[in-house]
Amino acid sequence: xxxxxxxxAQILEAAFEEFSAKGFKGATIKxxxxxxxxxxxxxIYWYFxxxxxxxxxxxxxxxxxxxxxxxxxxxxDLPPENVLPSIAKRYLxxxxxxxxxxxxxxxxxxxxxxxxxxxxxxxxxxxxxxGFLKSYMARQVELGRLRPHDVRASARxxxxxxxxxxxxxxxxxxxxxxxxxxxxxxxxxxxxxLLGLERKEDEE
Amino acid sequence: xxxxxxxxAQILEAAFEEFSAKGFKGATIKxxxxxxxxxxxxxIYWYFxxxxxxxxxxxxxxxxxxxxxxxxxxxxDLPPENVLPSIAKRYLxxxxxxxxxxxxxxxxxxxxxxxxxxxxxxxxxxxxxxGFLKSYMARQVELGRLRPHDVRASARxxxxxxxxxxxxxxxxxxxxxxxxxxxxxxxxxxxxxLLGLERKEDEE
DNA sequence: AGCTCTTGACTGAACGTTCTATCAGGGGTA
DNA sequence: TACCCCTGATAGAACGTTCAGTCAAGAGCT
Numbered sequence: 001x002x003x004x005x006x007x008x009a010q011i012l013e014a015a016f017e018e019f020s021a022k023g024f025k026g027a028t029i030k031x032x033x034x035x036x037x038x039x040x041x042x043x044i045y046w047y048f049x050x051x052x053x054x055x056x057x058x059x060x061x062x063x064x065x066x067x068x069x070x071x072x073x074x075x076x077d078l079p080p081e082n083v084l085p086s087i088a089k090r091y092l093x094x095x096x097x098x099x100x101x102x103x104x105x106x107x108x109x110x111x112x113x114x115x116x117x118x119x120x121x122x123x124x125x126x127x128x129x130x131g132f133l134k135s136y137m138a139r140q141v142e143l144g145r146l147r148p149h150d151v152r153a154s155a156r157x158x159x160x161x162x163x164x165x166x167x168x169x170x171x172x173x174x175x176x177x178x179x180x181x182x183x184x185x186x187x188x189x190x191x192x193x194l195l196g197l198e199r200k201e202d203e204e
Numbered sequence: 205x206x207x208x209x210x211x212x213a214q215i216l217e218a219a220f221e222e223f224s225a226k227g228f229k230g231a232t233i234k235x236x237x238x239x240x241x242x243x244x245x246x247x248i249y250w251y252f253x254x255x256x257x258x259x260x261x262x263x264x265x266x267x268x269x270x271x272x273x274x275x276x277x278x279x280x281d282l283p284p285e286n287v288l289p290s291i292a293k294r295y296l297x298x299x300x301x302x303x304x305x306x307x308x309x310x311x312x313x314x315x316x317x318x319x320x321x322x323x324x325x326x327x328x329x330x331x332x333x334x335g336f337l338k339s340y341m342a343r344q345v346e347l348g349r350l351r352p353h354d355v356r357a358s359a360r361x362x363x364x365x366x367x368x369x370x371x372x373x374x375x376x377x378x379x380x381x382x383x384x385x386x387x388x389x390x391x392x393x394x395x396x397x398l399l400g401l402e403r404k405e406d407e408e
Numbered sequence: 409a410g411c412t413c414t415t416g417a418c419t420g421a422a423c424g425t426t427c428t429a430t431c432a433g434g435g436g437t438a
Numbered sequence: 439t440a441c442c443c444c445t446g447a448t449a450g451a452a453c454g455t456t457c458a459g460t461c462a463a464g465a466g467c468t
Contacts, residue, residue, distance in 0.1 A: 119377075157365040174326025242419095
């Protein structure tokens with residue numbers, strides 16, 4: 001059980017590479033076999049019943065549990081001046097990893113056409129991130145560190161503010177043209193966000 | 205010149221439908237012909253040299269000049285309390301149109317795999333929106349209505365705050381689950397944004 | 409008017425290639 | 439021998455594309 005078959009892993013890795021670069025339709029069994037250095041594409045069918053199953057397994061084994069919101073229970077009570085910049089930077093730096101970039105391209109690209117991928121994407125990634133942010137915001141309102149507001153909107157807003165910057169890394173070089181660095185962006189938007197949600201002095 | 209050949213338009217429409225639903229690889233000449241009610245797929249080759257050219261023409265003729273940032277020169281001097289909610293609502297309501305939804309799916313989906321689509325997308329849509337927002341923000345800073353700040357970051361932040369909500373309409377039903385309406389979202393995030401960029405009382 | 413010739417729009421059949429998937433069999437190890 | 443891992447050949451379908459040819463509508467001539 002230990003090795004989980006060298007070959008299997010090798011095929012999965014190559015399939016991940018091909019699928020993320022060309023999409024499900026664009027990647028072929030032959031191209032995957034070539035990328036995996038297999039002498040014959042037929043070998044793939046020894047490990048996987050068909051292309052569809054191979055694709056599903058790539059998705060299943062490679063979905064990243066986003067580092068940015070892992071081990072977050074302990075963060076709930078910490079003040080936003082510390083937590084938000086840290087989350088934002090971790091979130092953006094996630095996209096510096098080649099593996100994450102490929103996974104994101106794969107997920108976003110296929111989610112457009114395959115509802116089941118959209119669901120995986122929505123549940124595994126978006127829901128988790130938004131869910132954490134909502135509960136964090138709610139907790140901070142409770143603690144009186146943020147003014148009362150609709151946390152569904154602020155959670156969307158916070159993660160959304162980072163998306164154009166992430167998009168620049170992923171597939172839109174046009175965005176990068178003005179040379180704004182991650183740190184500059186995070187500092188600016190967290191500043192706006194916190195001032196915008198500051199508890200008013202005359203309240204409570 | 206007036207009609208631009210009924211048939212041609214008919215094929216373009218069907219191709220748009222097919223490409224946006226299944227992607228370039230997923231849509232076939234045959235499926236496009238069927239969608240266009242042609243008796244023979246061969247007819248497509250009378251109007252277009254090949255599939256690639258058909259795809260390019262679909263992109264070229266269907267790219268939306270985003271309503272949200274059209275005729276914007278006149279907005280530059282108007283105060284953000286009026287302009288920003290209006291832009292945000294127009295931007296989000298754009299995605300209620302089926303044609304825009306399909307175009308967005310097509311652009312985002314193919315931009316992942318085709319750099320030339322990413323470039324079109326980047327230049328035709330993103331650059332225009334971000335460009336307008338940057339100059340608007342800069343102008344408002346000049347007028348003393350917003351505090352001085354990095355407009356590259358605030359432009360990204362403003363449009364970004366709306367993206368999760370737009371994504372919910374496009375392909376991520378998971379986001380819609382908490383029932384936040386466009387108007388609620390816009391009101392909340394514009395509130396945060398404006399408070400966050402308010403000119404401080406003791407300045408100037 | 410009647411006739412032929414040309415042209416633009418369209419079709420069915422077919423081409424060569426590429427795709428996924430199958431299958432009979434072979435080498436290595438126990 | 440028996441089993442697992444692997445291969446080459448190939449089936450069968452689908453792909454984009456080409457091509458010869460049909461057909462209705464008009465142009466030009468008589």
